[in-house]
Amino acid sequence: MAAEEGKVDPMKQFQIEPLFGSSWDIAGFNIAFTNSALWMAITVVLLWVFVYGGMKRELVPGRWQMAVESATGFIDDMLEANIGKEGRKYVPYVFSLFMFILFANLLGLMPVGIIPGVHAFTFTSHFTVTGVLAVMSFSIVLIVGFWKHGIKFFTLFVPHGTPLPMIPAIFLIELFSFMIRPFSLALRLFVAMMAGHVLLKVLSSFVIDGFNYGAMTSLIVAVPSFALMIAISALEILVAGIQAYVFALLTSLYINDAEHLH
């Protein structure tokens, strides 16, 4: 934090900085290992540790195994409720998606900033990342849809009972709303994560500046802002879970469209 300048830049936390490999290129595109990539790596390692702890395969599960089994069971139930029996084959993908986003969101909220020189980075607050995740989900929908139904997949855009003269207009509207899905999916997560983090940083600048300006501002600005920060941190933990859930839920709903049309 730029506290020493008496100013907090709420956008600095989204800055991507290459850690090493600045000169790595693939086909002319730079693939430097950045702080964003580092946090992705941490997410994967922690997720692996979490799931590995649940692989003891005991008949009577311990707490950890129970937690992991609850997570897989949660995704399994969600897919079964939204897609049905065919939904089970998407459990690995939706589980990976949900847990990856959830761990990333929660890690970004960890107060590691109290260690000097360490900055938490929430890679889900970058639309390049959420965009890729959304495009992956959307691609699965397209591939499954055209694989299973071929050209009949386009009937998805004509709801049952549409009057004949309305079909061209409805088709266009439905097609448009279908094509907008990856954008809404990506933007929803990106905006929610970014907004929360900006809000926390803005409030933290109120706290720091309030204390710096003296006793009066400390009392009427810094202390209430700090209380609000605590409350909003709690809210952000909730949002982290909800956004991961929404992403996974919408993905499963879209896959349901591809599996069953209507």
Add this chain to the structure above:
Amino acid sequence: MPQIAQLAETFSSQIFWLLVFFGITFFLIGRGMVPKVMGTVALRDKQIADDLAAAQGARDAADEQEEAWRERENANRAAAQALIAESKAKAAKASEKKLSAAQKRLDTKLAKAETEIEAARTAAMAEVEGVAAEATQDIVARLAGATVDKRTARSAVKKALAHG
């Protein structure tokens, strides 16, 4: 907003590393570990279902055995009852036989006694007749002074006895 300001220089690195790490997540954790975790859950559910079925089976078997035991018990009881009835009937028959034998013996004894009594009575009667005839002879001799021979006296006595 660094997301836009740094887009041109960082998008390839972001996409590349996301694909790498999400790929690891998907293939290692999603495809590799999650099915095993779910397999454990399925195994446990199956075990519970099997145990419940086994318990149900054991209960059914117990019910069946109890039913069989009851049937056997009933049969035994009936057999015992029949045995009791049979021996009762046998005992009754035996005692009846014994009774009838005793009755017969009594009857013959009674008949014998009766004939003896009859004989004695006849003998006594004859004696009484004899005595009466003698007495009659005597009385007649005394009163009428006539001698009546034994035969006449006897027939007279008989006549009087027969008339009461």
